Amino acid sequence: DGGITQSPKYLFRKEGQNVTLSCEQNLNHDAMYWYRQDPGQGLRLIYYSQIVNDFQKGDIAEGYSVSREKKESFPLTVTSAQKNPTAFYLCASNRGEGQPQHFGDGTRLSIL
Amino acid sequence: QQPVQSPQAVILREGEDAVINCSSSKALYSVHWYRQKHGEAPVFLMILLKGGEQKGHEKISASFNEKKQQSSLYLTASQLSYSGTYFCGTDHGGQNFVFGPGTRLSVLP
Numbered sequence: 131d132g133g134i135t136q137s138p139k140y141l142f143r144k145e146g147q148n149v150t151l152s153c154e155q156n157l158n159h160d161a162m163y164w165y166r167q168d169p170g171q172g173l174r175l176i177y178y179s180q181i182v183n184d185f186q187k188g189d190i191a192e193g194y195s196v197s198r199e200k201k202e203s204f205p206l207t208v209t210s211a212q213k214n215p216t217a218f219y220l221c222a223s224n225r226g227e228g229q230p231q232h233f234g235d236g237t238r239l240s241i242l
Numbered sequence: 243q244q245p246v247q248s249p250q251a252v253i254l255r256e257g258e259d260a261v262i263n264c265s266s267s268k269a270l271y272s273v274h275w276y277r278q279k280h281g282e283a284p285v286f287l288m289i290l291l292k293g294g295e296q297k298g299h300e301k302i303s304a305s306f307n308e309k310k311q312q313s314s315l316y317l318t319a320s321q322l323s324y325s326g327t328y329f330c331g332t333d334h335g336g337q338n339f340v341f342g343p344g345t346r347l348s349v350l351p
Binding site: 165171172173175178180186220227228230231232233234235236 | 244271272274276282283284285286289329331333335336337339340341342343344
């Protein structure tokens, strides 16, 4: 079955550490997205990519970095510059502008 | 700019109806509706396109008023499984897509 796989499901970060969240899709979608969701809040866009080797900053990109070397993969790195990383991170993909987004099951990141 | 959703939260008894509204200050190409259950990922419900017809999904339907730049989601004869947070997403064209803050719906037996 096609879908989006995020790993790990839970992740703990130490102070000053960079961590990478994985997102893989086998839906053959061109566009991929990373969102951050804080408890009881909506989804805020971190980064998005419409095509391989290209990505754009979203509303809250500071302290995060991404890469898009393969169509299927869009990993997100939470750097030590992100001072408040505790949140639920969701990866999504779609066929392009204006199309419905399909979401992975998310990664919960906490600080140790 | 983030769309406005109303109400912020609603509590229903099983079998009752509800309406959730989504409005934007900018012109809309389309409106998407998603439902997220607690601790899970959002799930796409339907998309309302500019110039398109009212959409339906089981007992959940939606309308889109282009002139007023708003959409409404109608939940008829609500079931326990309808509980969750409903998000609208507004598409303003050119990769300019924004999710609303969400409306928390609780359906009680």
